Amino acid sequence: TLTQSPAASNEHNTLTHCRKKKLYIGALFPMSGGWPGGQACLPAAQMALDLVNKRTDILPDYELELIYYDSMCDPGEATKLLYDLLYTEPIKIVLMPGCSSVSTLVAEAARMWNLIVLSYGSSSPALSNRQRFPTFFRTHPSATLHNPTRVQLFQKWKWTKIATIQQTTEVFTSTLDDLEQRVKEAGIEISVRQSFLTDPAVAVKNLKRQDARIIVGLFYETEARKVFCEVYKEKLYGKKYVWFLIGWYADNWFKIKDPSINCTVEQMTEAVEGHVTTEIVMLNPETVRGASNLTSQEFLAQLMSKLGGKNPEETGGFQEAPLAYDAVWALALALNKTVGPLKAKGRRLEDFNYNNKDITAEIYRALNTSSFEGVSGHVVFDAQGSRMAWTLIEQLQGGSYKKIGYYDMTKGNLSWYGNDRWIGSGPPADQTVVIQKFRYLSQKLFVSVSVFAGLGILMGIVCLTFNIYNSNVRYIQNSQPYLNNMTAVGCMMALAAVFPLGIDGLHVRNSQFPVVCQFRLWLLGLGFSLAYGSMFTKIWWVHTVFTKKDEKKDKRKHLEPWKLYATVGVLLVIDILSLMIWQIVDPLHITVEKFTKEAPKGDVDQLIEPLLQHCSSEKMNTWLGVVYGYKGLLLLLGIFLAYETKSVSTEKINDHRAVGMAIYNVSVLCMITAPVTMILSSKQDASFAFASLAIIFSVYITLVVLFVPKMRRLITRGEWQSDQQETMKTGSSTNNNDEEKSRQLERENKELQKIIQEVLCHLHFLQHAVEDVSY
Known part of the structure; x- marks a missing residue:
């Protein structure tokens, strides 16, 4: 067995490396500007490239190389740099912009060169528009990913009414539009929507004035300090309020001294206590070795080493660094996946140019189906090319953020720790609790008035009995006893109307209330027609027959009783017909009047809304106008006739002066009662007392004036005895x-x-x- 020397091995690797074909990535890393995310994201991307290029199972025939510029997070600067990337050799196979404003420019232009765009730091919801950005992908989730989590929390805490305040920038406007659609589908209402450009003072005051309780704030960190300084001034915090903020602020953002606000750190700390944040999970909380064979903690350790000991909180893009790392891995895995299909078509990755749509389409399909474990969590893209990720839910408790749960949008799963803590006894109500409370008539007043009405009815019965029993006495006969009987019956009917006037929802159900309304109307209407109509008839005929002073003619005049009864009948028929038409055309029904909300005593987050039941109809004012107009004319005519006949003396209607006095009193009371009762309609006790006592006094005066003198005369003179004896004629x-x-x-x-x-x-x-x- 021959053993290769280290020198020979290095030479082999060098030769292999030389044989690899390079694929170039054009990147824009914002090293400065509004969001200097490239300070940490660039080292993370380089770490990923180094590992990818060392792997023999991923793109073994290719080497990825990064060509990058500093975009300063400025679209104008990015336009110039994009031109350089496109028109300077070598050809770039993919573009990787950073912040949202630059990504919008690059992604919209990229399709003209058939380029895939893969971003690591863009959160604008507008970038999810596939018609506008057909080749765009991002490992940074869209800002709208917070919204499903927010909706889930609203439902968990049973809130159906929220408010929003936003900084007027495109990213927050788009996020809020998406939130509005989602809460509407969930049956939640956005009752208040405020926005501001630089100064949030007016917007915060409007939130306070419109009783906003659950408030979603969408603004950058600098503006967040301005908002909460105003929140402190307006006292829009505490146990009645919950604020939802974006979670990517620095942990100590509210403690940073800011010359643009005039609030102390202590005041800011007090104002922000208890708020809830939602934050995209950018670092896998679990110890899992993914595609790069690194755990999230190992990645952080290597990144810190590469940063040279810089403070993470002072390094731009440190939170987004795992997303940049996984973006390179997503691209490498996608390119690796395209090698086989391209080879089958006789094509190669190095054949890519800006006019080649086939290779772009293969890379698009590969990215669109990406699914792997990265250091930021599971990497997968939705149909709009946005990253699907978990959301971390935190709450500020005692000045520091505590994790209270996670939400996985892909599965709709809420992992809840149950350690949420509130300033009050629990989650506050989403609005001031309004308790509707019916106002009912004072029962003491009702009973007292009912006793007087009952005594009046008893008095009417006594007067009616007296009149009928002594109807054969000449003095009673000369007072037209049948008309007096009608007056007594009408008075009793009017008194009987006092009882339904005092009956309300405390005594009967809503379904029975219209019947009570009908009783009120008919008893009062017919009682008035009988009582006042009979007295009016007497005065009318006295004026018609007995006002001339010619004695000879006076002796020839004859009063026919049937004409008196016919007059009362006509008045009664007019009332019956008008009431019937009213009830057929526009029947009375129950209506509920609402009054200004009142705060109960004590520190209770409630308001009492008083309600009052009324009898009403659709054209109530029209009908009342007709009735009051007709009755008012009768009352005025009765007063005139009573005045005209005050000096007339006749034995045919011997009590017409007493009738005139009764008419005076009844007319005055009715004319005062009608408008005052309408004015006091919202004061149930005062309205009932005034109306019922006016009826009672009118009836008492009428009965006393008409019947008591007759009783007194018959008792003192004994005239009922003389009429029953033979000396009656004498x-x-x-x-x-x-x-x-x-x-x-x-x-x-x-x-x-x-x-x-x-x-x-x-x-x-x-x-x-x-x-x-x-x-």
Whole structure:
């Protein structure tokens, strides 16, 4: 057995290396600028290239070489460098840009040269557009990958209402658009959406004013400090609020002194406590040896060695370095996969040029089906060329971030540690809890008024019984007892309406409430027609028949009772027809009125929304206008007629003055009650008290004025006994004579007043004449 010397072995490797054909990768690493990610990503990519080129099972006939420039994360600079990469030999088989703004430029132009673009640091959701970027892939997941995790957390904590605040840049706008679509599908509402360019003060104030509780913040680290300084000023933090932020900020981002804000570190620490972050898993948390035969911890150790002991927190792109490392491996494995199919077609990778679509298509298919374990986790691309990855969920507890779970979007699996900690007793509510509470009538008030109404009904029964029992007494007969009976019945119906007026949802179910509404309307309507209509009829006919002063004509006038009853009947029919039309065309139903929310006593995150039940219909104001207009005209006409007949004296309707007094009182009370009750409709106790007491007082006054004098007269004079005896005619004759004498005396008195007035006028004239003569 011949043993090859070390010198001979090195010579063999050198010859093999020389025989390898080179494939060139054009890369743009941002070593400076807004995101200097190339500081760590470039060394990681070089580490991967070294390992790939040493492997004999991956691209054994080829060697990958990296040609890179510093794009400074500037699209303008990247345009110039892209031109150099494309038009300077050698031909590049793949382009590898870094940040999103540069990747957008490169990926949109690359299809013109049939180039595959593989990015390691682009998160913009806009890059997932396959029509615009047909050859683009990235090992850095899209920023929208946070959104499924956020939605999962919203559902876990039973939140259905969230708010958002974003910095107005393309990446955050696209992310928010995607979030809005996802939460809508999950039945979650974005109630407040705020944005800002540089100063977040107004946006934060709007969040506070609109009662935002669960808030998703999308902004860069510098703007995050500005936002939370305003959050502290507006007190938009604590046990009532939860903030969701991006997880790729530095762990101590809120402690960094920033001259653009005027908040102390202590204030910032207080404001950010308890917020939740979602972060793409960029380093495999498990100890797994993947395609590169390195674990994630071994990779970090080698990277730290290559960085020469630099502080990771001060090295740009340190978190994204595993993605750059796996990007090179994804490319190497994909190129290796294309060797066989190309060979079958008689093609080779080194034949690639910018006009060759076949090789580009093979590389595209190979990348599209990539699946391997990398140091950043399992590497696989979705249909838009974006990396599918796990999401790390952390919460700031006591000033430091604690892992509380992972979410695997590919499997929809949430791994939960259960160590989430809240400032309050648990996750806060997504909005102020509004408790709807019905306002009910005071039962003490209802019982008290009902007692008065019951006593009034009892009084009405007594008056009705008295009138019927003494209907054969001439004095009662001359007061038109049938009309008085109608008045008593109408008063009792009006008093009976007090009971349904006080019945609300505390006593009956909602399905029964319309019946209560009907009782209110019909009892009040018919009660008014009977009670007021009968009194109005008396005054009307007294004015029509007895207002002329011609004595001879007065003796010939005859009052026909049926006309009185017909008048009341007409008024009653008008009310019945109008009420029937109302209920057929536009029936009453229950409506609920909402009032301004009230805060209960104590530190409770609740609001009470008072509700009040009403009887209403679609055209309620129209119907009330018709009814009030008609009744109002009757009341005004009744007052006029009562005034016109105040001096009339007739025995045919001997109580018309008492009727007039009752009309005055009822009219005044009704005219005051109607508008005041409408004004107080939102105050259930005051409205009921005013309306019911107005009814009760009107009824009491009417019954007392109409019936008590008759009772008193019959009791004091005993007239019901004289009518039942044989001397009734004598008593009646004497009584009639007395009335005739009284009328004659009134006429004589008026004639004497005229004579005295004429004498006074003559005396006044003589006085002026004497004064003129003296002058």
